[in-house]
Structures are given as structure tokens and as C-alpha cells.
Amino acid sequence: MRAVITFLFLVLLTAGCTKVDNPELQTIFPKGEQGPEALFTGKAWNYGLLPADSTYTTLVGNVYFEPGARSNWHTHPAGQILIITDGVGYHQIKGQPRQTIRKGDVIKCPPNVLHWHGASPEVGLQQMYIVPNTEKGIVDWKEPVTDKEYHNN
Template sequence: MIHGNRLRQSFPFTILLGLFGLLSLTVNAQTDISKGIFAKGQLGPAENFTGKAWNTGLVPQDSTLTTLVGNVYFEPGARSNWHTHPAGQILIITDGAGYHQIQGQPRQKLKKGDVVSCPPDVPHWHGASEKTGMQQLYIVPNTEKGIVKWMQAVTDTEYQDKKK
């Protein structure tokens, strides 16, 4: 009888602990955006990125589709260098938060669901926010014109959007 009472008294406590455990797993799964629907991929070269950015190619360049598609995961604080695309680029933010800036324009905040169109041959950069990573799909059309021209690194002042 005493053993049965202990079981009844501890059973609600066990259920409560289990619910907290499930809630913890759910919260962690929602905040860890590095595990997107695509593989993390290859670490981007340090000469083109500040911090760690991981690239997975999804649709390779070919002469039929002439479109390149991939996924990039930027760790918090990571960003691309300034760069251009001869035929432009489309970004679709699939998770997290970050920034995008076209040269000569203010830095724009990005969040899940945002779509960005980068004009042809116009310098721009994109990357994660300081505290949250960012997942993005990129689409580079008309690859027969070229894919990317890398330029200088984005300075900390530019990244932090502080006026010089």
C-alpha cells in the first residue's frame, strides 16, 4: 500500500518532468536553424566570407537550365564579402535572421519568408545577424553570363550599420 502511494505521488511529477523535457527539445529544435531541410554542405572559403558559411549545391550549373540553385547556412555573425552576379541573384530566406545590403543603400534586415532580388552587376552582401544564424536559398539565373565576382570583405562598421 505504501509503495502504491509513492507511485501515485510521483506519477504526476514524472509526467510534469516529461512534459518539460519535450518542451525543451521542441524549443531547441526551433532555435537551432543549422539543421535545415538540406545538408549543411561545405564550409565557404575564408577569402569570400567572414565567419562560417556553409554551402550546399542543389541544382548544378548546366547549359540546359542555365540556373544555379543552392542553400547557404550562415552561422551567427557570418557574412559574405561584397560581390556581384552578372545576371543577378534571388535569395529566399528559409530560416533565421540576417542582413542584406546593396552598395549605396541602407542595410536591410532579413527574416524567414523574405525574398530578395539582387540586380545584375550591382555589388551587395548578405549574412546572418549577430546572434541568430540564417538559412537562405540562392538562385543565380543565366549562368552562361557568369556566376559571381568576389570583392572586398564587408567591414565591421558596414556590418554593424554604423556611419563612418
């Protein structure tokens, strides 16, 4: 009986979750569209949740980074908030040490501050992003993060 209850609990717990390519990670959102190679090293998948509009002036979405994938350096005119929902990855503000980020972390990327984020080499990363005050702009993409920058800890 205990095994049946445990099984039913696990079924209810994972209902609505979608497995991604990395078996350790699950998300409640679809994988979305692959990000362009010009803006990401490796494969990153974006799923928009709330489009930018004049009422909420906030953009919200989910990104799944496959292991080793990362964004280019970039800035956000009004900043960005990241909510790490699964996996292990990195975040770095230019001129500061790279930080390891994990499920449950909340990262604030200040306005107009150069930074990047992505998955660790071994484990993918799921993150929700929130870009406020979109009337100021959304993102300014810069150069790719080099392998040396990515692996530097």
C-alpha cells in the same frame, strides 16, 4: 491522447529536417561545405542543389550562415534571388541602407549590383540562392564587408 497526437504531429513536421549548430534553425538540406575564408567573414556553409549547366542555365543552392557570418561584397552578372528559409540576417546593396531579412523574405539582387548578405550577430541565417542565366557568369567576388559596414544600421 492529445499529447500523443501533438508529439506525432511534431515528429512528422520535422521529419527530414537537419539541425544545424544554431539550435533555433533547421533546414531540409545538409550543411554542405564551408565557404573559403577569403570570401566569407565567419563560417558559412554551402550545399549545391542544382549545378550550372547548359540546359537550365541556373545555379541553385543553400547557404547556412552561422551567427555573425557574412559574405564579401560581390556581384552577379545576371543577378541573384535569395529565399530566406530560416533565421535572421542582413542584406545590403552598396550605397543603400542595410536591410534586416527574415524567414519568408525573397530578395532580388539585380545584375551587376554590388551587395552582401549574411546572418545577424545573434541568430544564424538559412537561405536558398538562385543564380539565373549562368552563361553570363556566376559571381564576381570583391573585398570583405568591414565590421563598421556590418554593424551599421
